[in-house]
Amino acid sequence: EVSFTEFMRYDDIVAYLERLAEENPSFVTTEVVGRSFEGRDIYLVKISSGGSNKTTIFAEGTIHAREWIVPPVALYVINQLVEDANNSYMYQDIDWAIIPVANPDGYEFSHYDARLWRKTRTPGTICHGTDPNRNFDFNWRGIGASSWQCDETYAGHAPFSEPETQIIRDYVLEHKDDIKLYLAIHSYGQWLLHPWGHTLEEPENVAELKELGALFADAIYAVNGTEYVVGSTADVLYYASGVGNDWAAGGAGIDLSYTIELPINSFIVDPERIVPIVEETWEGFKALHDYIPGLV
Numbered sequence: 044e045v046s047f048t049e050f051m052r053y054d055d056i057v058a059y060l061e062r063l064a065e066e067n068p069s070f071v072t073t074e075v076v077g078r079s080f081e082g083r084d085i086y087l088v089k090i091s092s093g094g095s096n097k098t099t100i101f102a103e104g105t106i107h108a109r110e111w112i113v114p115p116v117a118l119y120v121i122n123q124l125v126e127d128a129n130n131s132y133m134y135q136d137i138d139w140a141i142i143p144v145a146n147p148d149g150y151e152f153s154h155y156d157a158r159l160w161r162k163t164r165t166p167g168t169i170c171h172g173t174d175p176n177r178n179f180d181f182n183w184r185g186i187g188a189s190s191w192q193c194d195e196t197y198a199g200h201a202p203f204s205e206p207e208t209q210i211i212r213d214y215v216l217e218h219k220d221d222i223k224l225y226l227a228i229h230s231y232g233q234w235l236l237h238p239w240g241h242t243l244e245e246p247e248n249v250a251e252l253k254e255l256g257a258l259f260a261d262a263i264y265a266v267n268g269t270e271y272v273v274g275s276t277a278d279v280l281y282y283a284s285g286v287g288n289d290w291a292a293g294g295a296g297i298d299l300s301y302t303i304e305l306p307i308n309s310f311i312v313d314p315e316r317i318v319p320i321v322e323e324t325w326e327g328f329k330a331l332h333d334y335i336p337g338l339v
């Protein structure tokens with residue numbers, strides 16, 4: 044069963060997703076889109092009323108292992124879409140493609156060994172792991188990414204060296220004409236980050252990114268008074284290169300692309316914080332969804 048009162052292990056998350064698909068075959072499918080370095084199946088959940096080439100919202104979560112608030116947020120979105128009939132309007136004209144845990148090796152490692160593990164688990168000569176959120180082929184190994192294997196922001200020996208990022212690349216490129224919104228779910232910060240991470244220059248569609256960002260932030264504020272800051276990564280946070288949502292925008296051409304930094308104040312989360320955060324974030328997702336049909 045899904046839990047929003049404690050943190051779930053990867054096998055339990057997978058079991059829940061498979062059960063959802065089994066019980067709701069008409070609109071929920073799970074797809075094993077590939078395997079992690081250590082051989083774990085990586086799951087994508089698709090929620091769709093059927094048909095092909097429909098407008099799609101794509102979300103990737105838990106590419107960073109220690110960000111334990113992310114799986115519950117992704118699972119809550121899935122749970123609300125599937126289990127609450129009032130939300131069935133949300134997958135009529137729009138498909139959802141969600142990878143709740145993109146880095147299961149790291150996620151499990153952060154449970155059984157090192158709680159603050161961030162990266163993948165591919166071995167280096169001295170240190171393990173590549174930062175998957177520096178491994179995308181967009182301004183790869185530029186500012187804010189490291190070429191030293193022991194660093195937390197190690198970009199990898201080559202762009203897309205990690206199976207975990209290859210899987211996202213392949214799915215997104217295959218569906219890039221349908222995907223209108225790319226979301227990377229992370230913690231922590233209380234920020235909604237739009238491109239770019241490598242420069243303070245604004246993307247061409249910055250006005251729309253900020254307008255939609257404000258809809259997300261306002262919807263969340265209305266729930267518990269959580270105040271998000273909307274802005275570019277380089278401006279609000281720090282320089283970063285080879286990041287998933289920047290690649291989605293600059294590499295795959297998905298104009299609406301964000302990183303959500305969920306509002307906690309540590310990677311270590313009190314399980315009591317799960318429910319308020321998943322509930323408010325869900326309202327943000329609804330606001331994003333409701334905007335999309337307006338696109339041509």
Ligand code: 0X9
Pocket residue numbers: 107176229230231236237238239240241276277280283284286288289302
């Ligand atoms: O540094 C990161 O990868 C992200 N922060 S985290 O604390 N979750 O590690 C920020 C990614 C920023 N996104 C973009 N550059 N667009």
Ligand code: ZN
Pocket residue numbers: 107110176229230
């Ligand atoms: Zn992160």
